[in-house]
Amino acid sequence: MDRVLAQSPLIFDRSLIRDHRRRAASIGPATFLLDRVADDLADRLGAVLRRFELALDLGSPGEAVRAALMRSGTVGTIVAADTIAPSQRPSLPFVVAEEEALPFRDAAFDLVVSALALHFVNDLPGTLLQIRRALKPDGLFLAALYGGETLTELRQAFAAAESEIEGGISPRVAPFADLGELGALLQRAGFALPVADIDPVTVRYQDVFALMHDLRRMGATNALRDRRRAPLRRATLMRMAEIYGERFSGDDGRVRATFEIVWLSGWAPHPRQQQPLKPGSAQTRLADALGAREISTGEKAGI
Numbered sequence: 001m002d003r004v005l006a007q008s009p010l011i012f013d014r015s016l017i018r019d020h021r022r023r024a025a026s027i028g029p030a031t032f033l034l035d036r037v038a039d040d041l042a043d044r045l046g047a048v049l050r051r052f053e054l055a056l057d058l059g060s061p062g063e064a065v066r067a068a069l070m071r072s073g074t075v076g077t078i079v080a081a082d083t084i085a086p087s088q089r090p091s092l093p094f095v096v097a098e099e100e101a102l103p104f105r106d107a108a109f110d111l112v113v114s115a116l117a118l119h120f121v122n123d124l125p126g127t128l129l130q131i132r133r134a135l136k137p138d139g140l141f142l143a144a145l146y147g148g149e150t151l152t153e154l155r156q157a158f159a160a161a162e163s164e165i166e167g168g169i170s171p172r173v174a175p176f177a178d179l180g181e182l183g184a185l186l187q188r189a190g191f192a193l194p195v196a197d198i199d200p201v202t203v204r205y206q207d208v209f210a211l212m213h214d215l216r217r218m219g220a221t222n223a224l225r226d227r228r229r230a231p232l233r234r235a236t237l238m239r240m241a242e243i244y245g246e247r248f249s250g251d252d253g254r255v256r257a258t259f260e261i262v263w264l265s266g267w268a269p270h271p272r273q274q275q276p277l278k279p280g281s282a283q284t285r286l287a288d289a290l291g292a293r294e295i296s297t298g299e300k301a302g303i
Contacts, residue, residue: 010122012174013225014098017120018083021061021219025087030217031062033201033259037115037144038064040199042072044142044263045111050074052111056081056134058143059099059117061219066092075111102130107268109134114143119176120223128189138270141191147198147260148178153248154211154257161240170228182262191266192273199261204254208244211257 024030038060045052053076057065060082069075081095081102097103099114099121112131121127131141155173162169177185179196186194205211215221249255267273 010225012120012122013223013227014083014120014122016223017219020216020221020223021084024217024219027217029062029219030214031064032203033218033261034060034062034064034116036201037261038068040263041065041113041115041142041144042068044265045069045072045074045113048074048140051076052140053077054109055079055111055113056104056109058102058112058114058131059083060113060115061117065113065115069113079109099127100130102127102134104134106133107136107139110136110139112139112141112143114145116144116146118143119145119174124177125185125188128185128191132189132191132266132268135268137268138273139268141264141266141268143264144199144261145182145264146176147182147262148176149200149258149260150176152258153244153255154208157208157240157244157247160243161236165233165236165239171224171226172222174222174224176260177262179262182264186264186266189266190269192269194266195264197263199263201259201261203257203259204250205257206254208241208255211255 051074055069055075055078057069057078057080060066060080066078066080069078077093079093079095080090081097081099083096083098085096086094095103099118100123112135118124118127128141135141151173158172159169162172179198183194183196186196203211203214205214212221244255245253248257
């Protein structure tokens, strides 16, 4: 039986995240990363060479992922679940739900996808466990989320400026899990054949203020529960911009921003899936495969 052993810490203000996303929609969202991820997701699904009759799009902002799924030709019915109800009547089945409290029965879906959403949940291990339960045996989970190096330049510049101007630092940029941690969480949640890989994306901006404007349009500004509630001092902001430009600009004066996209995939276990061989069951010696002489225990290799 799967059990939650301890309550996860509350890192993000989920209500504030919803407010940020609504604001982004009202001012005109920046979707270039989401569009890239949606296209990559469709390509990855196309390589699977099977059809998924019932799919869940979990938490992905906007319509890009669902449109890509429909274009792929590998998916039948798509159900969308998000914490924010659509402003207009949705064209597909839609459920208002938290990623951390899925309202679906076990073994309901052939496919669960999520794009640039799960990095903002407080209980990612529990969320992955619920996703695995919601999949039919041999169902596929495929998701993209921000990894640990995302916005590392902004994090460093803010820390240096606050330390210099205010004598201390406060959380300004969300902490994101790294590749190894996320791969381990897939295994912990019980996924078979888990895979985690990275797509690093570098975006160039005129200055750090253009980056911060894009983050507002992505709904990705500071939503940490432990964020400093006092307004950011102008002196700190301007010093941060100077440090950012000094450390992270190119010859043309434009600054870079790193977005590390981590891709996760795993399958709900099924007896037909490929299984790892038992130790000692190999039929061919490694030395034969490499065309080398086997050296017995205790024998020294010649140099």
